[in-house]
Amino acid sequence: MSNQHYSVVVLGAGVTGLTLAHHLNKKGTNFLVLDKKPRHGGVIHTKSKNGFIYESGPNTGVISHPEAVALFDDLKDLIRVEKGNDVVKTRFVMKNGKWHALPQGLISAVTTPLFSLKDKFRILGEPFRKPGVDPDESLAELVKRRMGKSFLDYAIDPFILGIYAGDPSLLITRHAMPKLYNLEQNYGSFIKGSIKKRKEPKSELEKRVDRAVFSIEGGLSQLTDALLKSAGEGNTKLGVDNVVIEPLNTGGYKVSYSQNGEDIEMTADKVVSTFGSVGLKETFAFISDEDMQDLTNLKYARVVEIALGFDQWNGRPLDGFGGLVPHKEKRDILGVLFMSSLFKNRAPKDGALLSVFMGGIRNEKLCDLDDEALMQVLEREMKDSMDLKKFEPSMVDIMRYSHAIPQYAANSDKRLAAIERVQKQHKGLIIAGNLRDGIGMADRIKQATIIAQEIN
Numbered sequence: 001m002s003n004q005h006y007s008v009v010v011l012g013a014g015v016t017g018l019t020l021a022h023h024l025n026k027k028g029t030n031f032l033v034l035d036k037k038p039r040h041g042g043v044i045h046t047k048s049k050n051g052f053i054y055e056s057g058p059n060t061g062v063i064s065h066p067e068a069v070a071l072f073d074d075l076k077d078l079i080r081v082e083k084g085n086d087v088v089k090t091r092f093v094m095k096n097g098k099w100h101a102l103p104q105g106l107i108s109a110v111t112t113p114l115f116s117l118k119d120k121f122r123i124l125g126e127p128f129r130k131p132g133v134d135p136d137e138s139l140a141e142l143v144k145r146r147m148g149k150s151f152l153d154y155a156i157d158p159f160i161l162g163i164y165a166g167d168p169s170l171l172i173t174r175h176a177m178p179k180l181y182n183l184e185q186n187y188g189s190f191i192k193g194s195i196k197k198r199k200e201p202k203s204e205l206e207k208r209v210d211r212a213v214f215s216i217e218g219g220l221s222q223l224t225d226a227l228l229k230s231a232g233e234g235n236t237k238l239g240v241d242n243v244v245i246e247p248l249n250t251g252g253y254k255v256s257y258s259q260n261g262e263d264i265e266m267t268a269d270k271v272v273s274t275f276g277s278v279g280l281k282e283t284f285a286f287i288s289d290e291d292m293q294d295l296t297n298l299k300y301a302r303v304v305e306i307a308l309g310f311d312q313w314n315g316r317p318l319d320g321f322g323g324l325v326p327h328k329e330k331r332d333i334l335g336v337l338f339m340s341s342l343f344k345n346r347a348p349k350d351g352a353l354l355s356v357f358m359g360g361i362r363n364e365k366l367c368d369l370d371d372e373a374l375m376q377v378l379e380r381e382m383k384d385s386m387d388l389k390k391f392e393p394s395m396v397d398i399m400r401y402s403h404a405i406p407q408y409a410a411n412s413d414k415r416l417a418a419i420e421r422v423q424k425q426h427k428g429l430i431i432a433g434n435l436r437d438g439i440g441m442a443d444r445i446k447q448a449t450i451i452a453q454e455i456n
Helices: 015-027 066-074 106-111 117-128 139-146 149-163 178-187 190-199 221-231 289-295 364-368 371-385 412-425 441-454
Strands: 005-011 031-035 045-049 052-056 081-083 091-095 098-101 213-216 236-238 241-247 253-259 262-273 299-310 322-324 335-338 352-359 395-407 429-431
Touching: 005 015, 005 253, 015 031, 015 066, 015 221, 015 441, 045 221, 045 395, 052 299, 052 352, 052 395, 066 441, 091 149, 106 117, 117 149, 117 190, 139 149, 139 178, 149 322, 149 335, 178 190, 289 412, 299 364, 299 371, 352 364, 352 371, 371 395, 412 429
Parallel strands: 005 031, 005 262, 031 236, 091 322, 262 429
Antiparallel strands: 045 052, 081 213, 091 098, 241 253, 253 262, 299 352, 299 395, 322 335, 335 352
C-alpha cells in the first residue's frame, strides 16, 4: 500500500506514453507511467535472430510532423535517426501479377500501365474539379470522384493496405487521411494544394519535415529505450496488473494496481490514458455504459507479420521500398517490405531481410491459419511474386496481432464526441492513444507533445 501523490499518472509505456513522459520530465512534473506489459515500448519491439535485426510491430515511421523533428533533436545524444536510402522512393504495386513502380509525379502518372487511359485524363483534370461537400465521404468515394477507379484500385487501395491494412470504402477521409481531405477543402485540389503548400512560409522545424521514411540505427527499440532513459526509468513501473482509476470527490483520482502480489494505491491530479480502446472499460469503470460504448467502437485490423531472413538472396532485385498488393489482385499477401535494402546492418552480407504482411480487414481469415498452413500460403506467394525458385529462408518469425491497426470509420465522430464529453465531465482525465489523432509514429509523438504542453 502506498499513499504517494503524483501530478500526472500516464497509462501505457508505448511511444505515446514515453514521449509524454519525456516532456513531463523536461518540465519537472511529478509523474508516474504504468504499463501492464513487462517491457516498455508498446507495440515497438526490435528483435535479433541469426544475424538479422527486424521489428515486431511498426517497421518504419515517416517524419511528417515538426514535433517528431523536435523530439529527435532532444534525443540526439541517445539515438541516431536513420533515413531510408535512395531506393525508398521506388515503391512497387502489383497489377496482373507483375510489379510496376508507383508513379512519383504527374508525368509518370500519365505513362504508367497502372491506370486506365480514361483516368489518366481525369488526373490531368483533377485541379479543375470542384471540392466535395460531404464531410463523411469515404476515401474510396473521394478518390473515384477526383482521380478515377483505376487510381483507387492501383494507387490508393494498396497505399491504404500498407498503412491501415484496411478498406478505403470504410475509412472516412476526414479522419483517416486528414491531410488529403484538407488539400481538397482548403485549396480545391490535391495537385494545386500540394503546390501551394510547398510555397507557404514555414518555421525552421517545419522546413525539416521532409516526410522521409525513418528508423533508428539498431532498430526502433532504440527510440523507446532512449525515451525511457530521458523520462527517467524510476518514473516507470512495468508488469502491473488490475489498474483501476476512480475519481475522488475532492478532485483528482485514486489509482490502484497490483505488482508482484502487492496491492498499491496512490492519488493523481491528472490521468492520461494512451493505450487505445482495448482495456478502457476495466480501467475506467466509472465512465457510463453509453459513453464507454462510443469510446470503444473502434475496429482494429487483424494482421500477421512474417519476418523472413535469407543468408543468400536469389530472388528478384530488392531495388525499392517494397511491394504492395491491391485487393483487386486477389492474393494472400498485403505486401512485402525490403527492409535490408532500406536500412543498414539488418541482414548478413549478401543476405536479405523481408517483412511480409497478411490478413487485414478484407482477408482476416488468413489470421486463423496455423503456422504450418501460413507457411504454405507464404511459400506459394513468395515464389510467384519474388521470383524465388526455392523458398528456403534461414530465419522465420511469425507474429500475430489481433488489434493491429485502428480503422477510422464512419463511427469516428461518435467516438471523438464521447472523448470530449468524458474529459469535460471528469476534469483531469485525458483519453489519448490511437483512438484519435492518427496511427503513425509521428502522429503519436505529436499527440503526446501537445498533451504535455497543455498540462500545467
